[in-house]
Amino acid sequence: QVQLVESGGGLVQAGGSLRLSCAASRRTFSLYVMGWFRQAPGKEREFVGTITRDGSSTYYADSMKDRVTISRDNAKNTVYLQMNSLKPEDTAVYYCAAGATYLRAHPNDYLYWGRGTQVTVSS
16 A cells, blocks of 8 residues: 655635645555546546656646656655646646556546645636
8 A cells, every 4th residue: 555645735816826735655656657646625536647657748638738847756755736727717726646557647546545635727
């Protein structure tokens, strides 16, 4: 089992940027495909993007692919989500997840989840 802890959320003005981090507890972090999801109040959990074990490939939700970048540093057991040109509708709790077999977009494809970090974008 792997524990995931997200950080980097906060309050930002529309048009601003944030970089979220997700630190994993295990040295076997490099074995996991990692994903980012978000959930706004009253809405279902939504796919943001995912990255392969070695970081060579990524896959993003169409709604966000022009504004986000996922990267990872396996030496630091950490995956990142860089978000630019933020909009008020990006306000949500952002979660990282681990354990999909490849670049999957459904939450059920991931085995492990962090507790999330709140991102609030003001207009």
